[in-house]
Amino acid sequence: MAKRTLSLLAAAAIAAGGLTTAVAVTSPAPAAAQDCYTWSGTLSEGDSGEAVTELQIRVAGWMSTGEHLTIDGEYGPATAAAVKRFQSGYGLSADGVAGEQTFNKIYELTSSDCTPAHFEYSEFDENCGANSFEGGKVSAGEAMENTRRVMWQLEAMRHKLDDTPLGITSGIRSVDCNASVGGSASSRHMWADAADLGNGANSVAHCTLYHAARDAGFTEILGAGYPNHDDHVHVANGTSQNHQAPNC
Numbered sequence: 001m002a003k004r005t006l007s008l009l010a011a012a013a014i015a016a017g018g019l020t021t022a023v024a025v026t027s028p029a030p031a032a033a034q035d036c037y038t039w040s041g042t043l044s045e046g047d048s049g050e051a052v053t054e055l056q057i058r059v060a061g062w063m064s065t066g067e068h069l070t071i072d073g074e075y076g077p078a079t080a081a082a083v084k085r086f087q088s089g090y091g092l093s094a095d096g097v098a099g100e101q102t103f104n105k106i107y108e109l110t111s112s113d114c115t116p117a118h119f120e121y122s123e124f125d126e127n128c129g130a131n132s133f134e135g136g137k138v139s140a141g142e143a144m145e146n147t148r149r150v151m152w153q154l155e156a157m158r159h160k161l162d163d164t165p166l167g168i169t170s171g172i173r174s175v176d177c178n179a180s181v182g183g184s185a186s187s188r189h190m191w192a193d194a195a196d197l198g199n200g201a202n203s204v205a206h207c208t209l210y211h212a213a214r215d216a217g218f219t220e221i222l223g224a225g226y227p228n229h230d231d232h233v234h235v236a237n238g239t240s241q242n243h244q245a246p247n248c
Contacts, residue, residue, distance in 0.1 A: 036112075037114070038103070039055070042097055042099040042100075043055060043098040043099075044096070044097040045075050045076065045077065052073045052079065056069060056072075056079055057152055058116075058152050059079070059083050060082065060152060060153055061154070061216040064215065065215050066241070068219050068237075068241065069082055080097075083096050083098050084096040086102070086156070087101075089156075089159060089160065092105060116154075118165070119151040119168075121133075123171065124147045124171025124172055124192070125147075125171060125172055126171065127171075127173060127177050128173070128177035128180060128181070130177070135176060138191055146191060146192040147193070149193065149237065150193055150194070150195050150236075150237065154216070157215070157216040160216075161204055161212055165203075166202060166209075167197060167201025168201070170195065170198075172189065172192040173190055175190055188237070188238050189236075193238070194220070195235055197234075199232060206223060206233060206248070207247070210223035210245045218235040219238045219240065220236035220237070220241070221233065221235050221244075222242070222245065223245030224245050224246070225245055225247030225248065226246065233245075
């Protein structure tokens, strides 16, 4: 699916939600990433700050089974391990230090609206027909930023599944939308940090999706055998870990 270009209003909403602006680099980034975050120099264990935070967002899907990467701007052992897996996954020198090759690969994977190449906002904003990021538990800008983080985890998951496309059947829900579809009163969909992967929208087997999600850093993963989840795998970044799919 072709990427949808964001309107100026949507871009402003992302900025309000905390998306950082570009900084100078020593060599030009590919065109797809020029309006998004860029890095200079290298990052390694012990570093901290905005540059680390932006890196963490993009490698958060490269975790060991059951792990979750905290996006805290601190380049600790978990971040180094995620970077190393990212590097290995894309055939780069895997040393856990983020430098030019690592950043260039991220730029290659970045679309002009700062989302990963194989996902777009329109896949996540159906919102009971509203086609917006409004009405949830957070502002529209924060909802879009939360969704962007989920996209980067799904990008990693997709690549680890031999670049098989992943179909999204539910993303952001307003409070009213969530109630109308019978969602949990604490559903992460209202925070826009959740996505459902419907069985009919995916060629990958349900339980394969579930186990792949456990390697993609999500705190909440619900699948076959969990009440009302036999027809989709639910992934989210909640405040506590909950991985359940009894039939997988």
